[in-house]
Amino acid sequence: MKQILSVIAALLPIAFFSSCSVKPLPINYGKDQCHLCKMTIMDTKFGAELVTAKGKVFYFDSDECMIGYLKKNTTTDSTYSFMLVTDYANPGTLTDAKSAFYLHGDNVQSPMGGNVASFAKEEDAKKLQSTLGGDIIHWSSIFAVIH
Secondary structure (H helix, E strand, O other), X not given: OHHHHHHHHHHHHHHHHHOOXXXXXXXXXXXXXXXOOOOEOOOOOOOEEEEXXXXXXXXXXXXXXXXXXXXXXXXXXXXXXXXXXEOOOOOOOEEEOXXXXXXXXXXXXXXXXXXXXXXXXXXXXXXXXXXXXXXXXXXXXXXXXXX
């Protein structure tokens, strides 16, 4: 009996810490709600996610909602282990927000009217830009164009 309790005592911390890993989770479109505006996240071409250093996941229905949340909740980048946006060219696929390319223009129809689509690859952003117009911007500029 003591051996069984010793094994359980040894395995319990492993089970506890393995279940608390910090990682992004896929957005459950049609079910997850935006943390900022509370709308159900529907469009697989859009969506964003913040994962805190402690593993808490915040979902957003658009880049503009995530940016709005970040503007209202002044934190440092180290607060988040992951800052992700949906790759417009690959619906439902998350990519790093800081390395993404953002197409911003009046003809880009994003869920919250911020006129922004994000891309993992610059060539995909340029492809949509050739039909819709707009400007390709980077993370360092995205806060200035989202109100």
